[in-house]
Amino acid sequence: MEQFKIPIGRGIEAVINFFVDHFSFATKAFAGVTENGINLLVSAMMFFPPWALILIFTAISWLLTRNRGITIFTMAGMALIWNLGLWDPTVSTIALVIIATLFSIMIGVPLGIFAALNGVFYRIVMPVLDLMQTMPAFVYLIPAIPFFGLGPVAAIFATVIFSMPPAIRLTCLGIKQVPQELVEAADAFGSTKWQKLFKLQLPISAPTMMAGVNQTIMLALSMVVIAAMIGARGLGGEVWRAIQRLEADRGFEAGLGIVIVAIILDRIMQKLGSRAKKQ
Amino acid sequence: MTHKIVVDNVYKIFGPHPDKALKLIDQGHTNEQIMQKTGSAVGVAGVSFTVDEGEILVVMGLSGSGKSTLVRCINRLIEPTVGKVEVDGVDVTQLSTVELMRFRQKHFGMVFQNFALFPHRTVLQNVAYGLEIQKVDPGAMRERSMQALTQVGLKGWEDSYPAQLSGGMQQRVGLARALALDADIMLMDEAFSALDPLIRRDMQDELLELQERVKKTIVFISHDLDEAIKIGDRIVLMKDGRVVQVGTAEEILTNPANDYVARFVEEVDMSKVMTAESVMVKPSALAYFKSDGPRAALRKMQKAGISSIFVRRDGKIIGMVTADDAAKAIKDNARDLQSILITDIQTVRPATPAIELFPILAGINYPLAVLDDNDHLLGVIIKGSLLAGLAEGLQTGGNS
Numbered sequence: 001m002e003q004f005k006i007p008i009g010r011g012i013e014a015v016i017n018f019f020v021d022h023f024s025f026a027t028k029a030f031a032g033v034t035e036n037g038i039n040l041l042v043s044a045m046m047f048f049p050p051w052a053l054i055l056i057f058t059a060i061s062w063l064l065t066r067n068r069g070i071t072i073f074t075m076a077g078m079a080l081i082w083n084l085g086l087w088d089p090t091v092s093t094i095a096l097v098i099i100a101t102l103f104s105i106m107i108g109v110p111l112g113i114f115a116a117l118n119g120v121f122y123r124i125v126m127p128v129l130d131l132m133q134t135m136p137a138f139v140y141l142i143p144a145i146p147f148f149g150l151g152p153v154a155a156i157f158a159t160v161i162f163s164m165p166p167a168i169r170l171t172c173l174g175i176k177q178v179p180q181e182l183v184e185a186a187d188a189f190g191s192t193k194w195q196k197l198f199k200l201q202l203p204i205s206a207p208t209m210m211a212g213v214n215q216t217i218m219l220a221l222s223m224v225v226i227a228a229m230i231g232a233r234g235l236g237g238e239v240w241r242a243i244q245r246l247e248a249d250r251g252f253e254a255g256l257g258i259v260i261v262a263i264i265l266d267r268i269m270q271k272l273g274s275r276a277k278k279q
Numbered sequence: 280m281t282h283k284i285v286v287d288n289v290y291k292i293f294g295p296h297p298d299k300a301l302k303l304i305d306q307g308h309t310n311e312q313i314m315q316k317t318g319s320a321v322g323v324a325g326v327s328f329t330v331d332e333g334e335i336l337v338v339m340g341l342s343g344s345g346k347s348t349l350v351r352c353i354n355r356l357i358e359p360t361v362g363k364v365e366v367d368g369v370d371v372t373q374l375s376t377v378e379l380m381r382f383r384q385k386h387f388g389m390v391f392q393n394f395a396l397f398p399h400r401t402v403l404q405n406v407a408y409g410l411e412i413q414k415v416d417p418g419a420m421r422e423r424s425m426q427a428l429t430q431v432g433l434k435g436w437e438d439s440y441p442a443q444l445s446g447g448m449q450q451r452v453g454l455a456r457a458l459a460l461d462a463d464i465m466l467m468d469e470a471f472s473a474l475d476p477l478i479r480r481d482m483q484d485e486l487l488e489l490q491e492r493v494k495k496t497i498v499f500i501s502h503d504l505d506e507a508i509k510i511g512d513r514i515v516l517m518k519d520g521r522v523v524q525v526g527t528a529e530e531i532l533t534n535p536a537n538d539y540v541a542r543f544v545e546e547v548d549m550s551k552v553m554t555a556e557s558v559m560v561k562p563s564a565l566a567y568f569k570s571d572g573p574r575a576a577l578r579k580m581q582k583a584g585i586s587s588i589f590v591r592r593d594g595k596i597i598g599m600v601t602a603d604d605a606a607k608a609i610k611d612n613a614r615d616l617q618s619i620l621i622t623d624i625q626t627v628r629p630a631t632p633a634i635e636l637f638p639i640l641a642g643i644n645y646p647l648a649v650l651d652d653n654d655h656l657l658g659v660i661i662k663g664s665l666l667a668g669l670a671e672g673l674q675t676g677g678n679s
Contacts, residue, residue, distance in 0.1 A: 182395055185389070188383060189384065189388075189389070189408060190409075190413075191380075192380060199411070203399045204397075204398070
């Protein structure tokens with residue numbers, strides 16, 4: 001049997017090689033730009049002393065959630081991170097998550113809208129999303145390197161691929177859930193497609209879309225950690241180093257930092273989602 | 280006189296083989312046979328009628344008769360398979376997508392059975408929707424929307440959200456949304472069918488009153504012959520996607536085109552069809568067992584000019600109190616209604632035929648309560664209202 005192995009792997013490698021040969025100048029240039037963006041964001045956050053940044057994050061979480069518990073947790077959690085000496089890696093992890101999430105939303109939301117409105121595209125994209133989500137996350141790391149070189153941009157690329165599906169899926173779901181009679185009413189009054197989208201379908205699907213964004217952020221965070229293997233810095237890097245040196249203490253501390261960041265982001269997003277639902 | 284709307288031989292076939300189905304319709308096959316042979320469902324088959332300017336035309340039929348499909352063929356929410364729809368001489372079926380959009384904005388206001396209000400917009404924003412997508416400037420938009428809201432009696436509710444309103448009020452918003460546009464045609468798809476009977480009757484009256492002022496051309500879909508008779512200048516009766524008869528209520532009642540119509544009409548035969556529901560009126564006051572004492576009950580009766588009042592507890596009618604008893608109880612310094620509550624009262628269900636109400640009413644000298652299965656009060660019947668209801672029914676329904 002094995003002498004007739006179907007060359008799936010070789011085929012994919014050939015495709016990747018082709019793209020690397022012909023397009024890597026573009027992806028590398030893109031990598032340069034993105035890397036500058038990341039550095040800019042990181043140094044902007046580093047510009048503030050930790051205590052000031054903690055206060056800023058605390059204020060943001062209060063403004064977004066108006067929830068005392070979440071706000072206090074934000075302040076205490078970040079103070080603990082600072083105390084553990086994990087401040088710098090945490091800042092760069094947050095920067096990576098923010099940038100990866102922005103990319104995922106910028107690509108995922110329009111694709112989700114398109115999938116909801118176009119039956120053919122829907123049937124094509126859904127199995128692709130299943131594939132993207134079931135494929136072990138590590139696999140995305142491999143082709144990221146030849147395109148973007150070792151480092152944070154390759155990590156962001158892999159992260160975006162991994163975290164985009166929920167943004168697409170839940171945007172699509174939200175729009176499809178808009179009751180047919182409301183769409184009919186909008187049509188009956190002579191709305192254009194864009195008016196229907198912006199005045200009816202998007203506002204009504206906002207809570208579902210927020211749930212998608214929340215999932216995207218969580219997946220991005222978990223992938224940013226894995227992506228430490230290809231040179232993403234941050235808390236994942238700390239964990240990765242602890243594994244290589246068998247330093248359980250360092251590993252647990254960095255892991256705790258990731259948990260704190262995850263809880264803060266998750267609670268804030270959930271609060272935003274439920275507020276969107278109330279409206 | 281030219282007609283405002285001309286529907287000319289419109290067919291709508293749902294499913295895979297419209298051509299085959301059309302041929303089979305011509306050969307006189309029934310809808311079930313066509314479904315079996317082609318897998319296609321016949322929505323509307325060869326419907327033609329006209330609507331004059333300022334007329335209320337009611338398209339009526341049972342569910343599945345194709346009436347909702349038909350009304351959607353007029354503004355092309357559903358694309359007719361073949362046939363022509365002309366509005367002011369313009370063939371709507373030939374319009375391009377963009378032209379159709381403009382045409383809908385200009386000519387069609389639509390009201391839906393389940394209201395179809397936008398939940399994320401306030402009442403005012405809902406009413407303004409049609410104007411907003413036409414990019415009317417904000418000042419004029421607000422003014423016209425407020426005017427439409429005033430017309431339907433909802434001034435003061437503009438900043439509420441639809442979910443905060445009762446069903447009747449929501450449908451008023453739906454009506455205002457269609458009115459604000461200043462379109463000349465209103466398509467009303469079972470607009471009042473989802474409302475409680477009493478509210479439905481009020482809304483019908485209000486629509487007729489409104490029509491006196493605004494003089495729109497209205498195509499009204501209904502499955503209720505009483506409603507059709509009440510508000511329709513003319514009625515189109517449909518069955519299985521085909522028109523069975525077109526005419527005024529009078530013509531249809533006195534001269535049914537075939538057995539089907541005759542059987543329908545029989546149902547409005549007064550003695551049989553008038554029910555407690557159709558002759559009941561709103562109670563002018565109610566006493567609440569938990570909060571009202573004899574004084575409050577008496578005061579409510581005096582205000583409403585009645586001599587007895589029904590008493591409600593936890594949403595259910597538990598009895599009634601007379602003015603005389605209440606006055607006595609006040610003298611005796613009673614605090615609640617318990618001692619004077621008359622629990623042995625006559626009640627009827629909404630479906631009780633009117634003919635059976637006479638003997639019941641003859642035996643009592645207080646109003647008769649109409650209760651649903653959960654003992655919620657739907658309305659009351661007094662001798663006067665029963666006679667008035669029957670007289671009104673005889674006037675519109677006529678022949679028997």
